[in-house]
Amino acid sequence: MIIRHGFSTWNKKNLFTGWVDVDLCEIGVGEASAAGKVIKDSGFVPDVVFTSVLKRAVDTASMILDEIGLTKIEAIKSWKLNERHYGALTGLDKKETVEKFGPEQVLIWRRSYDVAPPPLSKNSNYDFSIDPLYADVDSSLIPKTECLKDVVARVLPYFKETIAPRLLDGENVFVVAHGNSLRALIMQLEDIPVDQIANFELPTATPRLYKFDSSLNVQTFGYIEDENQVALRAKAVKDQVALGKDG
Secondary structure (H helix, E strand, O other): OEEEOOOEHHHHHOEOOOOOOOOEOHHHHHHHHHHHHHHHHHOOOOOEEEEOOOHHHHHHHHHHHHHHOOOOOEEEEOHHHOOOOOHHHOOOEHHHHHHHHOHHHHHHHHHOOOOOOOOOOOOOOOOHHHOHHHOOOOHHHOOOOOOHHHHHHHHHHHHHHHHHHHHHOOOOEEEEEOHHHHHHHHHHHOOOOHHHHOOOOOOOOOOEEEEEOOOOOEEEEEEOOOHHHHHHHHHHHHHHHHOOOOO
16 A cells, blocks of 8 residues: 655645655644544555655654554655655745746646756755765765656665565555655556656545555555545645646
């Protein structure tokens, strides 16, 4: 099962977030709690949870597990599941960025597969290569910007090397991450073409379940909630993108 973290404080402020380590806002806390109830009612019981290192994903996972009643479960955090790095757009107001550069250019930066935003400038406040959160990561691996193609290049090897073996062992795996890191995974699991995956709308805090055969081929997949409700959430994400307001 995969799920995107709940609504964050910077989602609420309409800022490009990416690798900035922000909290869930009150809406996101409520979303995480509600998602936990949905997952509990579904009967899914994870054996291990994988998250990014960013607290909006870690906290979403924790709140969901509390709702399920799992206080002791193996939890593995990796920067390779982080949201995409928005480069020089990090911290900027999305609406103001659209007004400055135009909606077409900003949409290209945000949703094209292989065009990244401009990289961080030298001495940026968002130089994550010196962030203590990544002290154990080779600084040369920390990006200055990313497109979705770059996210795919770090997420898919991590899935194949670290997550897939747990699935092959028959474990129930729970991945709590971000819109773009999960798009990278969805592209692989659902065989979605490059020219379509960037437009896949993944609502916040909405569980998506995959079932595999013994060879790790996907047998079934889909949301575990009412389809109409999920469709409304997905439309809300799409509308936010058009207005420069999504996560």
